[in-house]
Amino acid sequence: MHLCRCITRCMSSINRIGEIKIDHTEEQAPYEQKARNAVPIHSGKRAVCGGVGCLIEPQPEFRVLRWDFIETIANNELSKIVGIIPIAGYLILFNDALLQSLGFNDIAGVTKDDVSPFWFTGLAKLRFTFFGSLFVLVANVTFRLRAPPVLGEAKSDIAFSDQVVASYSLSEIVTLENSILGGAWTHRTPLLCKDERFMFSLNKVGPRLAGFRYKNRLISDKEEYIRACAREWWVGQMHTRWWARRVALSTGLLGFALLAIPTIDIAQAVLQDLLYWI
DSSP: OHHHHHHHHHHHHHHHHHHHHHHHHHHHHHHHHHHHTSSOEESSSSOSSOOTTOEEOOOOOOGGGSHHHHHHHHSSHHHHHHTTHHHHHHHHHTOHHHHHHOOSTTTTTOOTTSOOOOSSOHHHHHHHHHHHHHHHHHHHHHHHHHSOTHHHHOSSHHHHHHHHHHHOOHHHHHHHHHHHHSTTOOOOSHHHHSOTTTGGGGTTTOOSSTTOOOHHHHHHHHHHHHHHHHHHHHHHHTTOOHHHHHHHHHHHHHHHHHHHHHHHHHHHHHHHHHHHHO
16 A cells, blocks of 8 residues: 555656656747847947847948949040030031031932931931940949049959058048948948957947057057958948949940940941842
């Protein structure tokens, strides 16, 4: 009898222990979930949590919307030359005697009795040229007035980082870092916010370069970090003045498209004449 009671008590104790373990496992899950969510990921400007491992998501724009790409359209050698065409084009378009003397039929070998192979009249082609050149001029002027000056010093982020290490003073390097760590900065590359060696500078630790007194010591100790800051800063400058970037890009593309229309028209007419005699 006593043996049966002892066995019954032992079984009850085992069941209680099992229940306690199950409850402990169930209570552990929320804490594990909280631990997994303990590292916040920000998708905007500087992180404000200040925790170790706090990450910032870079926000790059499309390559075609950056100043370094827009320069290839709005500030190339052709756009600089085309800019003078509107002045001459104005004199041509509003000079009736000159318009009457200009003709494109001779270029294509067409006589007066033949049907013109051109899609557009001579006056229309001149207008395309005039307004196309005018748009290219607007793009070039916008670029020259609003593009960041650093683009004239270095054409890539790597070239700019070399320039910073070689020729920037200690105070200039510190100022560059402070501008990146400011609250208004939007990160465009993962060089700082994704690299575990540098990301803690974006938290409450603050600037890393302000305590140095000599540039040689600064470069020897923090060269990789300085280069990362320089590249981030250069790419950030390529994203400034979004409205001016869009004006320069859109007017430049539209201008070259208008300039291409008379060129294509003349080319196809001449090609027809050549094929006719083959």
